[in-house]
Amino acid sequence: MFGFLINIVVGLVLSFASTLLQQAFAPKPQEQQQRTGTRGSAQIGGRVPQYFLVGTVGEAGKLEYRNAWGESNGVPNAYLTDVHSFGDLPISALSGLYINGVRQTISETGAVAQGYPVTLDGDGGTRHFWWKFFNGTQSVADSYLVSKFGGDADRAWTSDMVGIGVPYLITTALWNESLWTTFPTVLGEFQGIKLYDPRKDSTAGGSGSQRWDTPSTWAFSDNNMVIIYNIERGIYYNGAHVWGGKKTAAEMPYEAWAAAMDACDENVALDAGGTEKRFRAGRRINLNERPGEVIRELLIGCNGRITHCADGTVYPLVGVPAEADGAFTDADVLATNALGTIPFPNLDEVINGATATYREPLQAWEDKETAPYLRSDLEAQDDGRQQIEGLDLGTTFSGTQAQRIIKAVIEEGRRFRTHVVALPPEYAQFRPLQVLAWTSDRFDYSAKLFLVTARTVEPFGNVILGLQEIDSADHDWDPETDEQPLSFAPVVTNRPAPQEVSGFSVAPAIAPDNEGNGRRPAIDVFWASTSVTVDVRAVRITIRLAETGVIVWEGEAPRPELGEARITQALLPNENYEVQIQYMPYSGRVTVESSWLAVTTPNIKLGALDIDISFAEIAAEIIPELKWLSINLKDALDNFERFGSLLSEQDLANYDDKLALRRELAVTADGLTASFNEIIEVAIGPGGAITQKLEVLYAAMGGSEAQVLVRYAAETTPVGVTARWGLQVSTDDGATFGAAAFLVQVRDGESEIVLGADRTVVSNADGTEVYAMFNEDGLMVRDITAALIQSISGSSFWNLDTGAFRVSTS
Numbered sequence: 003m004f005g006f007l008i009n010i011v012v013g014l015v016l017s018f019a020s021t022l023l024q025q026a027f028a029p030k031p032q033e034q035q036q037r038t039g040t041r042g043s044a045q046i047g048g049r050v051p052q053y054f055l056v057g058t059v060g061e062a063g064k065l066e067y068r069n070a071w072g073e074s075n076g077v078p079n080a081y082l083t084d085v086h087s088f089g090d091l092p093i094s095a096l097s098g099l100y101i102n103g104v105r106q107t108i109s110e111t112g113a114v115a116q117g118y119p120v121t122l123d124g125d126g127g128t129r130h131f132w133w134k135f136f137n138g139t140q141s142v143a144d145s146y147l148v149s150k151f152g153g154d155a156d157r158a159w160t161s162d163m164v165g166i167g168v169p170y171l172i173t174t175a176l177w178n179e180s181l182w183t184t185f186p187t188v189l190g191e192f193q194g195i196k197l198y199d200p201r202k203d204s205t206a207g208g209s210g211s212q213r214w215d216t217p218s219t220w221a222f223s224d225n226n227m228v229i230i231y232n233i234e235r236g237i238y239y240n241g242a243h244v245w246g247g248k249k250t251a252a253e254m255p256y257e258a259w260a261a262a263m264d265a266c267d268e269n270v271a272l273d274a275g276g277t278e279k280r281f282r283a284g285r286r287i288n289l290n291e292r293p294g295e296v297i298r299e300l301l302i303g304c305n306g307r308i309t310h311c312a313d314g315t316v317y318p319l320v321g322v323p324a325e326a327d328g329a330f331t332d333a334d335v336l337a338t339n340a341l342g343t344i345p346f347p348n349l350d351e352v353i354n355g356a357t358a359t360y361r362e363p364l365q366a367w368e369d370k371e372t373a374p375y376l377r378s379d380l381e382a383q384d385d386g387r388q389q390i391e392g393l394d395l396g397t398t399f400s401g402t403q404a405q406r407i408i409k410a411v412i413e414e415g416r417r418f419r420t421h422v423v424a425l426p427p428e429y430a431q432f433r434p435l436q437v438l439a440w441t442s443d444r445f446d447y448s449a450k451l452f453l454v455t456a457r458t459v460e461p462f463g464n465v466i467l468g469l470q471e472i473d474s475a476d477h478d479w480d481p482e483t484d485e486q487p488l489s490f491a492p493v494v495t496n497r498p499a500p501q502e503v504s505g506f507s508v509a510p511a512i513a514p515d516n517e518g519n520g521r522r523p524a525i526d527v528f529w530a531s532t533s534v535t536v537d538v539r540a541v542r543i544t545i546r547l548a549e550t551g552v553i554v555w556e557g558e559a560p561r562p563e564l565g566e567a568r569i570t571q572a573l574l575p576n577e578n579y580e581v582q583i584q585y586m587p588y589s590g591r592v593t594v595e596s597s598w599l600a601v602t603t604p605n606i607k608l609g610a611l612d613i614d615i616s617f618a619e620i621a622a623e624i625i626p627e628l629k630w631l632s633i634n635l636k637d638a639l640d641n642f643e644r645f646g647s648l649l650s651e652q653d654l655a656n657y658d659d660k661l662a663l664r665r666e667l668a669v670t671a672d673g674l675t676a677s678f679n680e681i682i683e684v685a686i687g688p689g690g691a692i693t694q695k696l697e698v699l700y701a702a703m704g705g706s707e708a709q710v711l712v713r714y715a716a717e718t719t720p721v722g723v724t725a726r727w728g729l730q731v732s733t734d735d736g737a738t739f740g741a742a743a744f745l746v747q748v749r750d751g752e753s754e755i756v757l758g759a760d761r762t763v764v765s766n767a768d769g770t771e772v773y774a775m776f777n778e779d780g781l782m783v784r785d786i787t788a789a790l791i792q793s794i795s796g797s798s799f800w801n802l803d804t805g806a807f808r809v810s811t812s
Contacts, residue, residue, distance in 0.1 A: 026302050026393050026411050027353070054091035054237070054244075055169075055194035057224035057284030058399060060100070060367025062189045063088040066170065067159065069151050080177040083116070083150070086188060088169045089286070091195050091239055092138030094222035096171065098191030099133060103366040105191075108133065115146050116174040122181060124592075130176040131186070138169040147172065167239060180590025189366055194284065196220040197232045200256055201263055207256035214251065226283045226304035226397070227262040227318055230297050234316055246293050249316060258317045265320035266304055272402060273481040280406070281305070281320070283397040284361075303397040305410045305477065309434040319435040321410070324474035326439035326451055328432055336424040336464060346418045353415055354380035355390040356408040360398040365490060372404040373486030375412055401488040402481075409484060410477045419445075419471035421452070427463035437472065500592040501585055505530030505565075508581045508601045513570045523603035524570045527581060531565030538562045540586045543569060548578035548600055558586060576605035624756055627745055630713070630726070638696060639679065648683050648694055656689020675702040690719035705736035722750045 050064050063086035070079035099108050099120070106120050117134030134146065147159040175186045198220050202210030212219045217238070223229070233246040234254060269277040281304035287296055301308060306320045355376040362370035374390065381388050393411065395404050432438060432454055439449040456468030479485075511524040527543055534541070540558040547554060559567035562585070573579070580598040587593060642648060647660055661684050668677035681696045692715070699710040715726045725748045732741035743758040762776040 024415075025298070025307070026407075027391055028298075051288045051290050052090045053286050053288045054089045055093050055192050055284070055286055056197070056229050056232075057194050057226075057397070058097070058191070058282060059194060059284030059286060060098075060189055060191050060361065060363065060399075061088050061286055062086070062187075063171070067147075067157070069154065069157055069159075071150060074176060077177055081116075081174055082177070082185065083147075083172065083174045084185075084188065085147070086171045086173070086190075087165065088171065088190060088192060089138075090168060090289075091237070091244070092167055093169045093195050094193035095137065096135040096190055097193050098363070100189040100191070100366045101131060101186055103187070103189075105364070105366070106131075115149075117146070117172060124181060125178070130178050130181055132174045134172040135190075136165065136170050136172075138165070138167050140164060141166070144172060178590065180592065183589075191363065191367070193222040193224070195237070197223045197228050198235070199223055199225070199228050199263070200231070200251070200254075201260050206251060208260065224282045224284055225263055225266045225279075226281050226300045226306060227259065227266050227320065229283060229285075230300050230306075230308065230318065231259055231263070233293050233297055233300075245287070245289050249314075253314045254316055258319075262306065262318040262320045270402075270406070270479060271481050273485040278400060278402065281403060282400065284399060285397045299397050302393070303395055303403075303407065305407055307435055311433055317433065317435050321477040322414075322451075322453060322472045322474050323437050325437070326449070327436040328429070329439040329441070329449065330423075330425060330429065331441045332444055334425055334429070336426065349384060349387070352384055353389050353391050353412060354384050355388060356393055356412050357390060358393045358395050358398075358404040358408045360395045360401060360404040362401065362490065363399055367399070370401065370488075370490060372401040372408075372488065375405065375408045377412070380412075380416065402485055405484070405486060406479050409479070413476035414472065417471040417473065417476070419452075421469045422456075422466060423469060424464055424466050427465065429467070430457075430459050430463065430465040432465075432467070433457060438467070438469065440469070498591050500594045501533075501587075502594045503529055503583055503585060503596040504533035506583055506596045506599065508599045510601055510604050511568060512604050512606055513568065520606055522570050523573050523575045523577075523606045524568050525573065525579065525581060525601055525603065526566060526568050527559070527583060528566045529562075529583060531563055534562035534565075534585060537587045537589055537591065538585045539588045541567065542584045542586050543567060544582045544584075545569060545573075546580050546582075546598075548580050554579070573603050575603055575607050578602050624758075627747065627754075627756060630728070638681075638698075642681060647685070648681055648696060649685065649692075653689065657685035657687035657692070659687060660685040673704060675700065677701075690717065692717045707734045708732070724749045 055061060065084060066087050067085035068082070070082050072079070072081040074080035096108075099106050101120070101122070104123070106122070108118065108120060110118055112119050114132065117132035119129040120131040120133060121129070122131055134144070136144070141164065143159070143161045143163045143165075147163070148161050151157065151159040152161070169192070171188065171190055173186070173188050175182065196217065198212060198214050198217075199208075199210075200206040200212075200214075201208035202212040202221070203214070204210060205213065212221070214235075231254060234249045235246070235251075236243050236248045237245045266279065266281040268280045270280050271277055283300055283303050285296065285299070297308065300306070304320055306318060308316060308318045310316050355374060357374040358372050359369045360372060361367045376388070376390075393408055395407060398404050398407065429438075434454050434457055436454050438452050438454060440447050440452055441449050451472050451474075452469035453472045454467050455470045458466050460466065505528065507528045509526045509528070511526040512520040513522040513524040515521050525545065527541075529541060539562070540560050541562045542558050543556070544553060545555045546552060555569060555572040557569075557571075578600065579602070580600050582596050582598050584595045585593045638648060642662070642664070646662060647654060648662075649657065649660075663682040665680040666678070668675070668679075670676075677698075677700045679696070679698045679700070682693075683695075684693045685691070694716070695714040697712040701708045709730075709732050711730045711732075713726070713728050713730075715724065717724045726745070727747070728743065728745040730741060730743040732739065734740075740760070741758070742760075743756070745754075745756040745758075747754055747756075760777065763772055764774040765772045
């Protein structure tokens, strides 16, 4: 009978996860493998199991509703509103928000109808995202959703959509091509359901106002053992049991549980300074999961163990104690043979290193491997083999905590000594997870500590214990030597680097007409065509005055693939400008403006082709003016004799009051005539006021005549004001008439000088040097001092300062 019981305990010890290593690497049920972990993307559809959140956890939730509305800068449906739910039990709080994988700073300030604004990197100071969170205790539907979508014909959000007991998050995103390339993804960091902590209950042995029967007194906790305690006692909502066990307070001994909870809350120093709690946890728990498997994950995450005793009591242990609860020697062992000794494992079963995957908040709660725990001394003991296992810490969200876990797992896993011993009835007081010190000559033990992993009592009162070698040093932690750096960078929005312009240059240019005539100053702008082959729809060009910085022109070159553009608008000749360009993408990515490059436009001014008048037109205007000057003397004197005025017959009626003065001197004999005539006349009337004077020197012989005529006129009329003075000299030998005239006049403020002659000569005072001459062939100039000589069209030119020239036949 005694040997049979020992064999039973041996079997229990071999099958029971007596070490942290055995517990950590025990296979998970297939269904458990599929359910654990943080979800990085929201679930959609109705086939999502009910769940709730415990501890600190990142969760994408389930997309319950999506709708678009509003307009912004001409873009319809510019606002996208999503509603995500996060389980089926009220939780404590939303503690963090990740948008497209990047953690954002959130605060409950600046609220508008759609919620609290979030400042996004690259939003330019204009808000493009808002959030509003309900923790599951809400009793009415959200007013924003009801007012915005209550009347939606297809997907109305009505006033009965309260979501009782359901935590949910409303997010609204404003479209912006530089911020969003697709619908924004959202992940929340939450403080899970409120939990009961017996250490904060004065009636349970602790200190505080929490009471098991009053859930409103409970508080958030991410302590592994507090979470396990609540699972053992049961998860309730409004008094109804939802999930977990139904243990009573009496079955959960306060002292043992408080000690385990305190061990999790112990502050551990970090190598970079500061501290963190030794063990914290968080998890999404589906209601179709087995509580025992969830508890196992939470135990792995805190180097913890738990035992369910035959009397219904449940005891936990975090780490291992440094002191024993009792002691025995070989003399106390009832069976002296080796039947209770369990052999060391095979070499292939030994693990001497480990890696661990945990959930990293700085990487949007994605799985991250912490630094591996490797021991070269253990590898040497294992015949030089490196035998590593990977551990999935699904409830852990600290890389340094993960390192502490795998260190203790590996080091305790090297404690190979395991025994089953039979002891007298007085040792029946010891239960699993207590520690006994064994002094043995047979095994050379001196108060060696063993953890009780199994116990059974035979009918006569003797007790059979399963023992596992332990050492509290396995759980020691020195941050300076044990902590390894976490090799990752926080998740950020990696937008493309702002694109700079390439191959940018400018040059002065002349814009020709269809005949090739240079007509306008221009600026040629160049850039590398290879730099705009992807996502560039245009090149923006800005031109400003170099001295003042005033923008004179800005526009876009719509064909960037050409690599160049010519600008002719708003440019002055011989002016200093500066030019800047920037690539304009189809997408909203950022591009960089170029530096300003200087350029001076060519001195291309308006020419004859730009003036809408011809020389023939000018001649047509001048002929009547010269006719006024070349009045026939005989006709003028005859008119004066008849009417007493130089005015024409049709103009006499416009003047009521006239006075005239005439002087005349003449001599005639034998076909010869020489005379001088002077007439001065003033007149006023409805036609205005006029003063004119005529002076004529006249000489004639036979059929030849010579005449010098000077005429003056000052005239104001209802239609204009004119002042004229003209001189004409003429000869007529009966065969050839020749004349030269000089007319100076101002008509309605516009002045004009007309010089009429077959040849006009410019010379020095005594005529010994001729500088220029005008005749029917054009202009002849002796010397020219000039910077630029060019054709009227500008197609041909000679720059005398630079030596540049061009001869064009077009």
